[in-house]
Amino acid sequence: KQEVTQIPAALSVPEGENLVLNCSFTDSAIYNLQWFRQDPGKGLTSLLLIQSSQREQTSGRLNASLDKSSGRSTLYIAASQPGDSATYLCAVKNSGGSNYKLTFGKGTLLTVNP
């Protein structure tokens, strides 16, 4: 059974700092991995999707990497801003079988202080 772990559970940084959020998964047979952002009381916004054959994806100040063999992904946020404050969720879709379900981590709550 796939399990996804996110570390740290919470992170507080001053504005302008670069930061890294970590995600690990137990079963390396994944189809893709997705990073989401969730604002309080809101749904999920997809940030980046990395297919299993890819090593990284970039969007603006965000860069996500994937090391499938070691079961790890990182989300790098450059020059953080108060508007980046949210919960960041990592989710993996397994390959084969029920390869439509997303298995989520519990998220990292990020606070960027002005």
Add this chain to the structure above:
Amino acid sequence: GAGVSQSPSNKVTEKGKDVELRCDPISGHTALYWYRQSLGQGLEFLIYFQGNSAPDKSGLPSDRFSAERTGGSVSTLTIQRTQQEDSAVYLCASSLQGWGQYFGPGTRLTVT
């Protein structure tokens, strides 16, 4: 274009009552998913619809939960005889098969 929409945004109900939650997926998306997010827990898969195939109901926590998708579009999640442990945010997502999932804003259900 319009994203995934869900209604109601908030629902407060008394224990034992039935509730219906609605999801309107992105037009053209063949796959539809329901997830539940309980306080302090991660998102939990509930059910998956893909085209005209039989849905995967393996994530439904009990037989009080059911869902249907009419005409390959709108979906309704029904919870019968609600219990306090059903209190959670219910999220719907849709996708093209094999691609990333787009989530709606969720319905916050509170059972008193």
